[in-house]
Amino acid sequence: MPLETTTVNLPKAEIPRTWYNVLPDLPDPLEPYLTPAGAPVKPEELSAIFPPTLIEQELSPRPRFDIPEPVLEALSRYRPTPLVRAVGMEKALGVSSKIWYKNESVSPSGSHKTNTALAQAYFNKAAGITRLATETGAGQWGTALSIAGRAFGLDIRVYMVRISLEQKPYRRTIMNLMGAEVLSSPSDLTVAGRRAKAADPDALGTLGLAISEAVEDAAGRADTNYSLGSVLNHVLLHQTVIGQEIKSQLKAAGVAPDYLIACHGGGSNFGGMAAPFVPEIKDGAKITLIAAEPESCPSLTRGKFAHDYGDVAGLTPLLPMYTLGKDFQPPAIHAGGLRYHGASPIVSALVKSGLVKPEAIGSPELFRYASLFARTEFIIPAPESAHALAAACMKALELEAAGTPGNIVFVLSGHGLLDLAAYEDFINSYWAGSPWAFAATVQGRARRADRNCPDRRVRRVADRAHATRRPDAYDALRDTEEAESGRA
Numbered sequence: 275m276p277l278e279t280t281t282v283n284l285p286k287a288e289i290p291r292t293w294y295n296v297l298p299d300l301p302d303p304l305e306p307y308l309t310p311a312g313a314p315v316k317p318e319e320l321s322a323i324f325p326p327t328l329i330e331q332e333l334s335p336r337p338r339f340d341i342p343e344p345v346l347e348a349l350s351r352y353r354p355t356p357l358v359r360a361v362g363m364e365k366a367l368g369v370s371s372k373i374w375y376k377n378e379s380v381s382p383s384g385s386h387k388t389n390t391a392l393a394q395a396y397f398n399k400a401a402g403i404t405r406l407a408t409e410t411g412a413g414q415w416g417t418a419l420s421i422a423g424r425a426f427g428l429d430i431r432v433y434m435v436r437i438s439l440e441q442k443p444y445r446r447t448i449m450n451l452m453g454a455e456v457l458s459s460p461s462d463l464t465v466a467g468r469r470a471k472a473a474d475p476d477a478l479g480t481l482g483l484a485i486s487e488a489v490e491d492a493a494g495r496a497d498t499n500y501s502l503g504s505v506l507n508h509v510l511l512h513q514t515v516i517g518q519e520i521k522s523q524l525k526a527a528g529v530a531p532d533y534l535i536a537c538h539g540g541g542s543n544f545g546g547m548a549a550p551f552v553p554e555i556k557d558g559a560k561i562t563l564i565a566a567e568p569e570s571c572p573s574l575t576r577g578k579f580a581h582d583y584g585d586v587a588g589l590t591p592l593l594p595m596y597t598l599g600k601d602f603q604p605p606a607i608h609a610g611g612l613r614y615h616g617a618s619p620i621v622s623a624l625v626k627s628g629l630v631k632p633e634a635i636g637s638p639e640l641f642r643y644a645s646l647f648a649r650t651e652f653i654i655p656a657p658e659s660a661h662a663l664a665a666a667c668m669k670a671l672e673l674e675a676a677g678t679p680g681n682i683v684f685v686l687s688g689h690g691l692l693d694l695a696a697y698e699d700f701i702n703s704y705w706a707g708s709p710w711a712f713a714a715t716v717q718g719r720a721r722r723a724d725r726n727c728p729d730r731r732v733r734r735v736a737d738r739a740h741a742t743r744r745p746d747a748y749d750a751l752r753d754t755e756e757a758e759s760g761r762a
């Protein structure tokens with residue numbers, strides 16, 4: 275197979291020069307952000323924590339925004355990022371669908387978060403701000419903003435969710451190396467943090483609480499603004515470089531996508547991928563957009579659509595979004611970047627209008643597919659990104675069983691080289707000694723789920739596993755297969 279059919283690298287000259295604003299193209303206008311009294315938020319009410327340019331980008335119906343030259347220069351250090359065909363994984367799955375991944379893990383922070391961090395740091399610096407306060411869940415966003423702070427000369431303070439800091443101490447090392455200050459959240463430095471600690475001295479922290487701490491910090495100082503790595507419209511706007519590049523790369527490869535998949539925490543990598551495809555989908559293009567979220571924090575699949583606070587303390591405006599409630603305490607899953615009670619207003623609007631299909635992914639199947647990807651594509655995915663890749667694999671197997679292979683693209687939003695504790699847990703708890711058992715199981719499933727499979731009983735289990743996406747159905751399938759291969 276010629277190399278150019280497995281990796282599409284765009285020349286530097288084709289880096290997108292503008293950000294695409296999906297707001298005017300949404301099927302229904304976005305509902306306004308509200309104050310606690312229920313009035314629409316006015317732009318000037320956001321100016322205590324955001325610079326004017328970002329407020330304009332947040333609310334404007336302008337179809338496109340130019341990317342300033344210094345931001346373009348900084349982005350071009352690692353963009354355009356490659357679009358790669360996961361040939362090894364396709365083979366291991368035994369599928370004839372083509373699976374492509376957009377590799378955002380090549381950014382200096384190891385994830386897509388750098389795309390908006392650079393833009394936010396630049397616009398804050400241009401507005402005369404010298405210091406930014408932020409939160410981080412997985413540590414990827416804090417790392418990205420620390421790098422961006424270094425690039426544009428800003429001091430950075432990061433409130434890092436306590437459980438993530440304990441799981442990933444080396445994230446703090448990188449942030450410190452870049453000159454950023456990192457605090458475990460809940461901290462003693464804010465009212466929100468002290469309250470949370472008083473209520474529960476062992477609190478693990480949540481993204482919502484860390485946001486409260488950072489907003490409180492920024493609102494209390496004239497030299498400081500708040501910076502958010504997801505959820506808001508301007509963040510998704512900056513991430514549209516992802517979807518715009520995917521479009522150009524698919525065109526260069528002569529591929530028409532059937533499924534576009536990304537994981538969903540607050541919605542920035544998903545929104546950045548999906549938004550540029552919205553106009554053509556509205557015009558009838560047969561592309562399915564899938565947002566993959568964790569079963570344990572299912573804001574899009576199980577949340578309700580309502581105006582809710584973006585943080586625990588209720589310091590942010592009320593955002594129109596799918597939410598599990600600001601006080602929802604997600605369990606301490608390894609995908610810390612997906613432990614958020616809400617969802618981006620833009621993605622929520624797309625889900626509500628039926629343009630985006632959310633899917634919840636369970637942990638056991640997640641790490642099985644993540645390890646398959648690592649052993650066939652030789653990149654260890656971030657646990658967050660593994661939600662997208664697991665959804666892509668399951669879609670490929672489902673299409674195989676139905677005899678309708680297609681083109682599947684997913685966003686590898688980050689690498690998992692600082693998430694090895696998660697992989698160690700997986701090896702200890704699920705792998706149980708047989709390195710190839712999982713690949714063999716998946717291959718076996720693909721083979722046996724084939725339409726012509728004579729064994730109806732195995733097909734029934736496979737179909738049920740596909741239909742329910744439940745880990746226990748998957749386990750039932752594996753047990754069936756193991757019993758079968760033992761008999762063979």
Ligand SMILES: Cc1ncc(COP(=O)(O)O)c(C=O)c1O
Pocket residue numbers: 385386411412413414415503504505537538539540541542543544610611612656658659687688689
């Ligand atoms: C690698 C990676 N992917 C995805 C996410 C989820 O964020 P979002 O939904 O904003 O893309 C995170 C968040 O920290 C992340 O670190």
